[in-house]
Amino acid sequence: xxxxxxxxxxxxxxxxxxxxxxxxxxxxxxxxxxxxxxxxxxxxxxxxxxxxxxxxxxxxxxxxxxxxxxxxxxxxxxxxxxxxxxxxxxxxxxxxxxxxxxxxxxxxxxxxxxxxxxxxxxxxxxxxxxxxxxxxxxxxxxxxxxxxxxxxxxxxxxxxxxxxxxxxxxxxxxxxxxxxxxxxxxxxxxxxxxxxxxxxxxxxxxxxxxxxxxxxxxxxxxxxxxxxxxxxxxxxxxxxxxxxxxxxxxxxxxxxxxxxxxxxxxxxxxxxxxxxxxxxxxxxxxxxxxxxxxxxxxxxxxxxxxxxxxxxxxxxxxxxxxxxxxxxxxxxxxxxxxxxxxxxxxxxxxxxxxxxxxxxxxxxxxxxxxxxxxxxxxxxxxxxxxxxxxxxxxxxxxxxxxxxxxxxxxx
Numbered sequence: 001x002x003x004x005x006x007x008x009x010x011x012x013x014x015x016x017x018x019x020x021x022x023x024x025x026x027x028x029x030x031x032x033x034x035x036x037x038x039x040x041x042x043x044x045x046x047x048x049x050x051x052x053x054x055x056x057x058x059x060x061x062x063x064x065x066x067x068x069x070x071x072x073x074x075x076x077x078x079x080x081x082x083x084x085x086x087x088x089x090x091x092x093x094x095x096x097x098x099x100x101x102x103x104x105x106x107x108x109x110x111x112x113x114x115x116x117x118x119x120x121x122x123x124x125x126x127x128x129x130x131x132x133x134x135x136x137x138x139x140x141x142x143x144x145x146x147x148x149x150x151x152x153x154x155x156x157x158x159x160x161x162x163x164x165x166x167x168x169x170x171x172x173x174x175x176x177x178x179x180x181x182x183x184x185x186x187x188x189x190x191x192x193x194x195x196x197x198x199x200x201x202x203x204x205x206x207x208x209x210x211x212x213x214x215x216x217x218x219x220x221x222x223x224x225x226x227x228x229x230x231x232x233x234x235x236x237x238x239x240x241x242x243x244x245x246x247x248x249x250x251x252x253x254x255x256x257x258x259x260x261x262x263x264x265x266x267x268x269x270x271x272x273x274x275x276x277x278x279x280x281x282x283x284x285x286x287x288x289x290x291x292x293x294x295x296x297x298x299x300x301x302x303x304x305x306x307x308x309x310x311x312x313x314x315x316x317x318x319x320x321x322x323x324x325x326x327x328x329x330x331x332x333x334x335x336x337x338x339x340x341x342x343x344x345x346x347x348x349x350x351x352x353x354x355x356x357x358x359x360x361x362x363x364x365x366x367x368x369x370x371x372x373x374x375x376x377x378x379x380x381x382x383x384x385x386x387x388x389x390x391x392x393x394x395x396x397x398x399x400x401x402x403x404x405x406x407x408x409x410x411x
Contacts, residue, residue, distance in 0.1 A: 003135060007122040007160045009112040012167040015053065020174040023051040027179050035187045039397045041374065041387070044179050051175055053168045055161060056106030058132070060154060066099045067138075095137050100150045102132040102157075115163035123156040132157070245343050248305065248313055249383070249401055252278055252347065256405040274317060274349065274407075278303060303345075315345040319407075320358050323365050330369055333400070334391055343399045349407045355382070359404050366402065373397065 027047060034043060071092045108127050125132040134153050136146055255278055303315035316333045320326070326348070333346055350358050359382065366372060366386055375386035382404040390396035 003124060003126040003133075005121040005124055006111045006127070006132075006157065007114050007118050007164075008120075010114060012110075012113045012115045012164045015113055016168050016171055016174075019051045019053070019171050020178070023047045023175045024178060024182065026050075027182060032186075032190050035183060035190055038395050040180065040183045040187075041397075042395065043183060044176055047179055048172050048175050052172045053110060054107040055110055055165050055168065056104040056108065057161070058154065058157060059103040059105070062103045064101050066101065067097065068099070069094055069096050071095075095139060097135045097137050098146055100134045100136070101128075102134065102154065103130055104132060110164065113164065115160055116167050117163045118160055119156060122160065123153045125153070125157070245313065245399070249345060249403070252315070252345065252403065253383070256403075259405070259407065269407075278315075278317070278347075313343050313345075314341055315347055317347045317349065319349045319351065320353055320362075323361050326362050327365050327369065330366060330400075334371060334388065334398070337390065337398060339390060339393055339396060341398065342396070345401045345403060347403045347405070349405055351407050355404060355406055359384075362402060362404070366400075371398075376402075 027043070030043070071094050073092050102125075108129070111125075111127050111132070114122075123134075125134045134150055136149055138146065141149075259274070259277075303313075303317070305313040314333070314336060316329060316336075318325075318329050329346065333344060337344060348358070348362060363376060363384060366388075367375075369388070371388040371391055373387045373389050376384035377386075379385055379401070384402045386400050386402065388398045388400050390398055
């Protein structure tokens with residue numbers, strides 16, 4: 001069992017400088033298909049997970065001990081042999097040790113790096129796969145003395161780890177920001193190049209890693225006719241612009257405020273009637289592009305907005321009937337979304353329940369969903385944005401905004 005001094009090799013400050021450079025080198029070497037087909041946040045998350053130091057944490061509550069007898073060879077030639085009338089090697093000496101096993105989680109290699117503030121020499125231990133072994137000779141020591149010596153060693157280890165954590169705390173952010181900037185610039189560069197090639201007027205051999213999203217040109221409050229081209233320009237799949245997505249959500253929210261202020265009109269309405277009111281408002285904004293109870297993929301969706309014959313926004317309207325029904329509704333919404341659909345909303349109406357409890361339960365349920373990736377981004381007291389994976393292609397991300405509203409129960 002090799003024992004040595006911890007925190008005595010390399011430097012955590014050097015490591016903090018090297019890791020972001022290594023991460024960026026890996027990102028720059030990725031093929032163009034990654035930039036065109038894989039969500040940026042997925043790529044960055046993988047980079048951070050790979051290069052962020054997994055600093056060890058020790059588990060003092062799970063310490064266990066072992067003991068053994070060891071031998072060592074004293075130095076020098078001081079043993080007198082009366083038969084040969086000469087001096088020889090000393091007799092090997094035996095001694096008893098107690099071995100404290102201190103479990104840890106994290107990257108064991110980081111026990112070797114010296115933090116910016118360290119004792120010299122550092123605490124002594126053997127680094128095993130899942131624990132540190134601190135061996136203490138027992139000669140002339142009581143149990144309390146041994147435990148005190150072990151405790152001092154653990155405190156020293158924790159102090160060194162705390163300093164290392166401080167030295168390495170900014171590695172993730174030093175990867176994320178430049179990686180995000182490079183990814184966006186690289187993707188824009190690739191899309192620009194492909195668009196230029198498509199505009200030259202010659203047939204193009206399409207590659208399987210061609211980009212799959214762009215900003216839909218036709219979702220506007222006034223629909224602009226598409227200019228006829230003799231040669232079709234490069235055109236990835238349409239994706240709803242963020243401003244228009246936010247506008248659609250605001251139209252829905254404003255309509256709900258009308259409901260809340262007019263209990264006489266809405267208190268007896270069911271899901272279908274309420275949905276029709278939303279459609280009236282949306283079609284007033286998008287000139288007939290919003291439809292309801294429309295077949296899409298594997299079922300009928302409540303609200304659907306199209307651009308150039310393709311879906312760019314889908315929403316489901318449901319009354320709250322508990323966590324189980326809510327989870328089934330999320331599954332239903334995902335079934336209605338095809339591979340091309342990227343933005344959706346789930347509108348939950350609440351009657352006779354505490355709205356705060358409904359929101360808490362629903363948020364926990366969606367975070368536990370099999371397709372959950374990120375979120376929520378809190379956009380208001382009753383509006384939460386999540387990113388889910390498309391069940392048929394985990395590299396395709398779907399933005400789903402949860403919106404909660406109290407429906408009047410009596411005039």
